[in-house]
Amino acid sequence: MSSSIIGKLEALHPLPEDDKRLLHAVVGRGRTLKVGEHIVREGDHTDIVHVMLEGQGYRYKTLPDGKRQIIGYLVPGDFCDLYSFLLDKMDHGMAARTVCQVAELTEEHILMLTARPALARALWWSELVNAAILREWLVNMGRRTPSARVAHLLCELLVRLQVVGHASAHGFKLELSQAELADTVGLTTVSVNRALQRLRGAGLIRQTSREITIPDVAALKRAAQFDPRYLHFRQAREDGGCV
Amino acid sequence: MSSSIIGKLEALHPLPEDDKRLLHAVVGRGRTLKVGEHIVREGDHTDIVHVMLEGQGYRYKTLPDGKRQIIGYLVPGDFCDLYSFLLDKMDHGMAARTVCQVAELTEEHILMLTARPALARALWWSELVNAAILREWLVNMGRRTPSARVAHLLCELLVRLQVVGHASAHGFKLELSQAELADTVGLTTVSVNRALQRLRGAGLIRQTSREITIPDVAALKRAAQFDPRYLHFRQAREDGGCV
DNA sequence: CGACCGATTGACTTGATTCAATTTCGGTGG
DNA sequence: CCACCGAAATTGAATCAAGTCAATCGGTCG
Structure with missing residues (x-):
């Protein structure tokens, strides 16, 4: 499950074995989302960091007249909102396009990860x-x-x-x-x-x-x-x- | 000169007086750029962080057929490439649209700034x-x-x-x-x-x-x-x- | 089998682009 | 101070491409 994350981060920056083990332990197997289910809604506040493990999602913004603009795709290995505990309100929503597995990390998890220099660098890079x-x-x-x-x-x-x-x-x-x-x-x-x-x-x-x-x-x-x-x-x- | 930076960062996150003094000291008065002059070219590597102090610039990408897309404006107070020492090559260029004053900070400067929690947070936020x-x-x-x-x-x-x-x-x-x-x-x-x-x-x-x-x-x-x-x-x- | 959703099609309308002037304006030099 | 220059703004006409609308097709799921 967490192999996609490791794949992605290593495509950006090599990681020591220890860091991969930590990632694996922190991420777990995630929660299953149904098609169309929201990961986070526009305007929500969340202090959880979501990581796409399996399946695909998208980021979107809705216009007052109901039109929608997709502003990004979430594929396995993507950190959806690494910065969520900084922001008071999400300026865009994220939803599952297929059935997904999504990990939910707390600020402590993220601090554990970013305490490792290679991981911090890979995340920054992502x-x-x-x-x-x-x-x-x-x-x-x-x-x-x-x-x-x-x-x-x-x-x-x-x-x-x-x-x-x-x-x-x-x-x-x-x-x-x-x-x-x-x-x-x-x-x-x-x-x-x-x-x-x-x-x-x-x-x-x-x-x-x-x-x-x-x-x-x-x-x-x-x-x-x-x-x-x-x-x-x-x-x-x-x-x-x-x- | 550095008042625009402080204005912008404080619009994001309040800063202690000490941090403002540090910013002021680090930034200095900057280099003057002529209209149209490049701040950084597409494909360049740089380990300097540019900060727009006065004037305006833009970010752009050029297409193989010569068309250009402007992908951002740089106004006073903007950090142009906070991440430049991470990246090997800029994926876009930046140029002065008017006469500008641009500060050039080294990695050490940035480390000094990000050692201050409020400043780090404001920069991350920016x-x-x-x-x-x-x-x-x-x-x-x-x-x-x-x-x-x-x-x-x-x-x-x-x-x-x-x-x-x-x-x-x-x-x-x-x-x-x-x-x-x-x-x-x-x-x-x-x-x-x-x-x-x-x-x-x-x-x-x-x-x-x-x-x-x-x-x-x-x-x-x-x-x-x-x-x-x-x-x-x-x-x-x-x-x-x-x- | 029938309902439904997404893909496909064609006819028509709308609106952006292209092209080629022409005008405006700020700056220059006489 | 005024005539002139070049860059940018503005205009109109013709073209072409994308949007709209509405119908049809195709497959999937109850």
Whole structure:
């Protein structure tokens, strides 16, 4: 269960065995959430840190007129709200998109973890990556075509899921509705549908019921202008990007 | 010079007098940057932390096809890259939009500052606000109309500049070209121009050469669906928003 | 089998972009 | 002080792409 966390953090910074054992002990096996269940609501205060162990979730904001914008995906290994005991109120909500296992850590747990220099550094780094993802998403929405936006998102998910062992070299389980995709990339479902069609038509992706296959990852990355360096994973840092 | 930093950090968390004195001593008066000069380039490594003392800058990313997306504004009091010595390479660039004074702090300076609990907390908090701004911008680009996007940006700048004493109750110096606005909100200059016209037509803003006036701030906030709580400033936390 | 949800489609509308002037404005130099 | 220059703002017309609306298709689950 906690292997995804270790996978992710080690992608950022190597960890001593002791730290991994501590992580394992602190995290436990987590609570099960049903599809659609909230992890934290907008405006809530919580002093618990949630960690996604299995399954996927998303961060979102709701507009006064009811529209929704998804502002992040939570994949296994992600710390959802490392800073929750600092904030009085969450400025966004988080919900389970699939059935999830979520660990709930207290401030004491976090202090135990951050007392270890390597862990503290890896956690700090993971927050930097969260911010980097937001910046890249901004570029995505601001300056890319619909198909490139969708392609970029798929590339990002591929890499993030690979790091935690939830994606193969050429694809992953896609449990995203087109409506969610639309609320993520700032388009309508119809446009997302057509963007996916274009990607399929160009042979860049292949979709079966709930699985997505990327026959030529480099080609999709090119189409998406995807440069994995923003994720700051160690491999990506060494490859030096794909654009 | 360092009063803007103190203003900003105190808007997040109260600081003891000693901490303010330390800040003042550490920051000094900064280096002067010319318009357009880079603070840090994309891909650079730096182990200096830059702090905006006077003037304004922006964060940006460049796309392979030459397009640019502005992903943040730097106003007086902002720490530009608090995490720079962690990162090997900046995933985005930062440049001066006006003549600026920028302080350059070393890792030792930062360690001195973060050794003080109140300062550490305020700095940590300022990073949370940076992330919150990115999330709000994502909502802006994804789900708001052109005029609301522009209006929202203006509201945000108003509040952020007010906190550091660079805006009055009803306006501020606007040194933003329409091209920069366009690269910020994901539109073309023409669309931005028309969005501004609509806002002016509705009496929500008034522009003279390099100054923007907002006759009825609440009205503009309403039009922009601007809820200042995401900035997590202490006043805003107490008001409880305007939507 | 029928209800339902999500994906898909087509026709139409709306609104943003593109392109190419034209105007405005601040600053410059005569 | 005024004419001129260049950058930025503004405009209009034509184009094109995304949104809207509404219907249909496909599969899943009671």
